[in-house]
Amino acid sequence: MNISLVMFLLFIAITLGITYWASKRSAGASAYFAASRQIKGWQNGIAVAGDYMSAASFLGIAGIIAFQGYDGFLFSVGWLVAYLTVLLVIAEPLRNAGKYTMADVLAYRLKPRPVRAMASLSTLTVSTFYMIAQMVGAGALVKLLLGGYVTYNQAVIGVGILMIVYVVFGGMLATTWVQIVKAVLLMAGTILLSILVMAHFHFSFGEFFGAISQVTYHDAKGAVVVKDFLTPGLRYKPPFGALDLISLGLALIFGTAGLPHILVRFYTVPDAKTARHSVVWAMVLIGSFYIMTTFLGFGAATIVGPDFIKGHGGTNMSAPLLAQALAGNIFFAFISSIAFATILAVVAGLTISATTSFSHDFWTNVIHNGVERKPGEEVLVARISAFVVGAVAIAIAILLGPTANVAFLVALAFAVAASANLPVIVLSIFWRRFNTAGAVTGLAVGLLASIGLILVSPSLMAIDPPTVTGAARHLIQAKAWFPLENPGILSIPLGFIGAFLGTLLSSEPTSAEKFNELLVRSNTGLGAEKATAH
């Protein structure tokens, strides 16, 4: 029997065990949506890291470094530094003033219904885009690893059903522990791989960097190329490379603090101080992980080589192929199942943030004016919407198929988070004059600008040679109107401008008292939501 399959099944069994255990403790809204706010700081830190380190970072960054060297490592840097925005600006005020979603913070001083409706729309957009990217990746990965046992469609349906089970039965508690197990596995696998890479170079950094300085491969025309992979510029080339890099940086630095599945994690801890400590824990793990992408990515480039990877599944297979080259099939299976666990955990985290926002913001507060008509309704609606979200994600992923070009969906999720969510959260906490019209315009402009600019970016608009077929072809066969892959550099300012203009052009009076209330609450934790007993 296939070793990968055994390891996949083992991980599934463990997570289902966790879900069963959690389901007995998930009675009541605070338990279901926020794990009773009793998660410890270090546990939440590991879970934040688990939520954040998606397959895009594990497989994706290793692959980009393996093919484009140093420029790929720039992704790694941004993904960690972004947590300083979370730590310094967002985590504590959010925990102090909110209950289950980011819209809770906005609803204090602004008109709750329009603001929650827009915030919920933006949350659902970010979560769905991100989720589809993960599902397509999962299907393609499982098909590659277990080809012959499982088809793409079966893999997508399997991942979808598992994430629905975690979220429907286990709520936030199960999701949290699935993240923790996954993050520990991911760290263990990455440390092992890094040690093996260094062992390959006799634990000599000189030898390692020596090999990196002369990576040999064949270019598109079949000529042999030798390149120093530590030199910048292999991915980001003139004329727009530098701007694209800055734009990516902006989306990461301001987007991470607006990602709904990261934000909801801060409601699972007892207070703001614990939220702060969990960010620090997450930063230690995330930083160590991304530093180690040096070994994963450059290791794959030097030990396996771009030529071999291209012939055996492409960029995303760099890390698993490196494991195979270093320690054989069992280690390959181990690293592959970690990648699978990573995807499962991330989609579960996305599902719970989407369903929380739909049920708490949209159902209870927008449709029913903040009144839960009967006890447990909010949780029930969340469970039902988890089914719907899961089914929609499965359907879209199957429709797109395994070769779909979906990498841009992750960039889009970050761009929307940075251009729509973050400006509005920040302004509502810090700007006395901010009002409902400003929040609604800010969210709408940020959302539309991100989606619109990505639509006309090189990710979706390009002229493919006839050899590229099917879903791998670009959606619009024409020269891109917007030259950057990442819209952040334009869409983030647009989001802020929308919020400013919306505020200034509206005659809606702002309540000084309400602003003071949010100011005091978010900065002192007075009246903050308390942990509940099981």
Place this chain on the structure above:
Amino acid sequence: MGNVARTLEIPKPVPGPAPVRVEQSIWDKIAESKEFKDLMATKKVFIVPAFIFFVVYYFALPVLVGYAPNFMATKVIGRVNLAYLFALSQFFVAWGIAGLYVRAASNFDRLSKDILEKAENSKGAR
């Protein structure tokens, strides 16, 4: 504390004008108190410079790599170039700022604890 939390709980958001609540004025009172202003000033002294510093330090990386790639390709230690070392330094700078923030934040905690206690006492006296 439990008492304060319960009485201060905000009503579920309702449309239209919020009902007038006597307890609400406590927010204005605290917001205008010297203790709270001290807390905000203490926070600002750390957070604003820390934020500006990390944003400038971070964006120096894509700007230099993007606009001065040849300079960044300068070899510093053996085959390791400036671009990689600067990228690597970002991790340690980020950790450093996080560490400093946690230290500074224990000060914020102390100041807000006083405010919370005072709020509770004024509540008890009523």
